[in-house]
Amino acid sequence: MKHVAESTVRRLSLYLRFLEDFESKGLATISSDELAARGGTTSAQVRKDLSLFGSFGKRGLGYSVPQLAARLRAILGLGREWRVVIIGAGKIGSALAQYHGFAQRGFRVVGVYDSDPAKIGQTLDGIRIRSVEAIDADGASLTPDIAVITVPAEAAQRAVDRALRAGVHGVLNFAPVHLQVPPTVALKTVNMAMELEGLAFALVNRSDVAIESAGGAD
Amino acid sequence: MKHVAESTVRRLSLYLRFLEDFESKGLATISSDELAARGGTTSAQVRKDLSLFGSFGKRGLGYSVPQLAARLRAILGLGREWRVVIIGAGKIGSALAQYHGFAQRGFRVVGVYDSDPAKIGQTLDGIRIRSVEAIDADGASLTPDIAVITVPAEAAQRAVDRALRAGVHGVLNFAPVHLQVPPTVALKTVNMAMELEGLAFALVNRSDVAIESAGGAD
DNA sequence: ATAGCTTTGTGAAGAATTTCACAAAGGCCC
DNA sequence: GGGCCTTTGTGAAATTCTTCACAAAGCTAT
Numbered sequence: 001m002k003h004v005a006e007s008t009v010r011r012l013s014l015y016l017r018f019l020e021d022f023e024s025k026g027l028a029t030i031s032s033d034e035l036a037a038r039g040g041t042t043s044a045q046v047r048k049d050l051s052l053f054g055s056f057g058k059r060g061l062g063y064s065v066p067q068l069a070a071r072l073r074a075i076l077g078l079g080r081e082w083r084v085v086i087i088g089a090g091k092i093g094s095a096l097a098q099y100h101g102f103a104q105r106g107f108r109v110v111g112v113y114d115s116d117p118a119k120i121g122q123t124l125d126g127i128r129i130r131s132v133e134a135i136d137a138d139g140a141s142l143t144p145d146i147a148v149i150t151v152p153a154e155a156a157q158r159a160v161d162r163a164l165r166a167g168v169h170g171v172l173n174f175a176p177v178h179l180q181v182p183p184t185v186a187l188k189t190v191n192m193a194m195e196l197e198g199l200a201f202a203l204v205n206r207s208d209v210a211i212e213s214a215g216g217a218d
Numbered sequence: 219m220k221h222v223a224e225s226t227v228r229r230l231s232l233y234l235r236f237l238e239d240f241e242s243k244g245l246a247t248i249s250s251d252e253l254a255a256r257g258g259t260t261s262a263q264v265r266k267d268l269s270l271f272g273s274f275g276k277r278g279l280g281y282s283v284p285q286l287a288a289r290l291r292a293i294l295g296l297g298r299e300w301r302v303v304i305i306g307a308g309k310i311g312s313a314l315a316q317y318h319g320f321a322q323r324g325f326r327v328v329g330v331y332d333s334d335p336a337k338i339g340q341t342l343d344g345i346r347i348r349s350v351e352a353i354d355a356d357g358a359s360l361t362p363d364i365a366v367i368t369v370p371a372e373a374a375q376r377a378v379d380r381a382l383r384a385g386v387h388g389v390l391n392f393a394p395v396h397l398q399v400p401p402t403v404a405l406k407t408v409n410m411a412m413e414l415e416g417l418a419f420a421l422v423n424r425s426d427v428a429i430e431s432a433g434g435a436d
Numbered sequence: 437a438t439a440g441c442t443t444t445g446t447g448a449a450g451a452a453t454t455t456c457a458c459a460a461a462g463g464c465c466c
Numbered sequence: 467g468g469g470c471c472t473t474t475g476t477g478a479a480a481t482t483c484t485t486c487a488c489a490a491a492g493c494t495a496t
Contacts (some may be wrong), residue, residue, distance in 0.1 A: 004423070005483070006416065013415040017394060031443065040396050043443085044485055046371045051445055059444040059491040076415045077422030084414075091316060095309035096410070101394075106412050146417055167251035169424070170417035172410075176235060176319075178258050189412050192314070192390075195406045196302075196325050197231040198224065199364055199388035202404035204295030205222070206387070223453070249473065262455060269475055277461040277474040406494085 001052075008049050012072055014039050019069040031062035082107045085144040085168070087159045089114035089122075089129050092174055098125045099120065110142045111135075115155070133164065139166030146170040153177045187217035219270075226267050230290055232257050237287040245289035256360050300325045303386070304363040305377045307332035307340075310392055311313065311368035316343045328360045329353075333373070350380065357384030364388040371395045 018038045022030055032043040032050075039046070050056055050068075053075050057063045084107050086093050096102070097112050112124050113132045122129050130138070144154060147163035149156050149171060156175035163171065164185065173179050173189040181187050236256045240248055250261040250268075254336050257264070268274055268286075271293050291297060302325050314320070315330050330342050331350045339431045340347050348356070365381035367374050367389060374393035381389065382403065391397050391407040399405050 001423075003482095004419075007483075009416050009419050010412055013409075013412040013420075016415075017411075033443080038396055042485070044446095044487090045483095047443090047445060048484080055445065057444050058493090059489095060442045060493050063441065074420070077418035078352070078415065082414070082418055082421075091313035092310075095313045099410075101411060102414065104415070105411055106418075112235060145421060146414070170411055170421050172417060178232070178256055184424070186417050188416055190408060190410070190413060191231075192317075192408070193235075193319060193323055194228055194231040195390055195408060196300075196320065196323070196364070197234075197296065198227050198406055199390060199404050200300055200324075201222075201227050201230075201293070202296035203220075203300075203363060203388050206402070225453075251473080260455070262457090263453095265473090265475060265486095266454080273475065275474050276463090278472045280464055280473065310453095 004052055007078070008052065011039060011041065011045070011049050012076060015049075016069060016072040016076065019065055022065045023069055026064055028197065030065050030068070032057070034062075054059060078106050080106065082146055083110045083142065083144045084108060084146045084148060085111040085113065085135070085138075085142065085163065085166070086148045086150060087113045087123060087132060087135070087163060088150035088152075088155075088174075089116075089119050090150060093148070096148060096150065097127065107146070111138060111140055115151075117119045132159065135162040136165050142166070144168050146172065149173045149174060149179070150173055222270055222389050226270065227294070228258065229257060229263070229267050230294060233267075234287060234294065237283055237290065238375070240283045241287055246282055247280045247363040248283050250275070253281075267384070298324065300364055301328045301360065301362045302326060302354070302364045302366060303329040303331065303356075303360065303381065303384070304366045304368060305331045305350060305353070305381060306368035306370075306373075306392075307334075307337050307342060308368060311366070312342055314366060314368065315345065323351050325364070328362060329356060333369075350377065353380040362386050364390065367391045367393055367397070369393060 015035055018035060019030070032046040036043045036046045053071070056068050056071055084098050085110060089097070089112050093112070097109050102109070109127060112127050112129050114120060114129050115132045115137055119129050120131050136156065144166060145168065147160065147168040149159050151159050153175045156177050157172065157179055160171055160179050160181060164181065169184070171179065171181060171188070172185040176191050176193055178187070179187060233253055236253060237248070250264040254261040254264045273290065274286050274289055304315050304327060307315070307330050311330070315327055320327070327345060330345050330347045331353055332338060332347050333350045337347050338349050362384060365378065365386040367377050369377050371393045374391065374395050375397055376400060378389055378397050382399065387402070388404040389397065389399060391405060394411055395407050397405060397407070
């Protein structure tokens with residue numbers, strides 16, 4: 001298949017969210033124009049994005065909401081359960097472990113790890129926090145797909161290395177560092193300091209402020 | 219000045235982080251190559267990014283670490299204090315309110331708001347949680363620059379509208395919705411579900427997995 | 437069944453961003 | 467000071483992403 005840009009995937013994910021909204025309201029069809037309006041893009045962009053994967057609409061009518069939603073779920077790989085381990089049970093890690101929105105979308109937290117002896121053994125939303133050293137050994141039984149890294153910057157690379165040994169193929173990194181992973185591993189970094197600095201930049205260079213969304217490279 | 223791409227700003231922010239690292243290690247100079255290696259880019263990209271703002275290096279030698287760091291801080295608008303209000307004192311909001319990394323970089327939390335009567339009046343890191351309804355009135359005394367939105371999706375637009383009335387010009391949104399703001403306001407959205415779905419997509423389309431970083435459009 | 441209105445799907449054009457590649461500059465050593 | 471090595475700054479080329487614009491389809495009403 002043709003190469004799919006990261007920005008396209010982000011938008012698909014966004015479209016899916018609106019579709020689910022529409023679905024719950026019982027609407028049957030939606031046009032690329034409506035989808036675009038809610039997503040802050042143009043209808044041409046919506047159609048281009050979708051056209052990468054096939055042709056899902058009906059001319060003159062638009063898209064069937066449930067059908068398109070199902071297609072997007074399939075495209076995004078949401079038809080299965082993704083097993084997630086969270087490494088770092090600090091404020092952010094704990095918040096994520098307890099956030100049920102993930103479970104709803106098929107991301108199931110199967111393990112939480114920390115290095116602080118005071119935290120190890122505590123329970124977070126039904127999951128016992130274990131020592132980071134247990135990750136390697138747990139890999140075989142937990143078979144995690146994705147690791148979420150919420151440890152301090154200094155510990156992040158070690159945490160990822162462990163996660164990779166445990167069989168993880170995707171990493172969502174919240175530590176403010178650029179992590180080294182083999183090219184077969186998908187890595188995304190969310191860096192809140194970077195977002196705030198982006199805002200600061202926009203504010204001091206006020207004139208045609210029109211930034212939108214987060215994302216970028218790390 | 220020439221238009222600066224968002225991706226450039228993200229990278230500048232990243233470079234600054236490395237520079238601070240180097241600074242603390244006492245290194246005097248750094249080359250675009252070294253900066254690139256740690257940032258996962260190319261040296262040409264680094265030089266291009268910096269060249270938008272001036273010419274800071276010495277040929278044959280590289281960049282003076284403290285000088286370049288100072289320049290980047292000035293460019294990114296980190297020379298002053300940014301006053302931040304957090305709207306939504308749930309898990310994520312509380313975690314952010316207590317995260318001291320922000321204060322270090324000049325982002326000072328001056329107010330925390332929630333709509334839950336059980337939370338109002340409680341103290342978070344020295345700041346009393348107040349009712350969301352107080353935001354409008356507080357604007358004049360708190361003079362916030364930036365609002366961080368950590369309320370549920372349904373409440374997000376209302377929260378932003380309040381924040382704008384309180385005088386905010388930048389918004390960092392954690393709610394999974396596309397917010398409407400006037401074009402003079404800078405908006406960034408961090409959407410964790412979107413990041414996870416991006417990973418899921420990369421994992422099911424495994425072949426040349428080579429995603430990096432978060433960011434994009436919302 | 438035809439006319440009229442709407443909306444998709446998509447090549448082609450345009451804009452933005454990244455990479456290339458190299459001349460110009462600076463330091464260092466003999 | 468001349469040669470040599472390194473690294474910047476930057477036009478030009480290449481690539482990637484977005485927008486344009488329009489023919490092809492489908493529905494509705496008559």
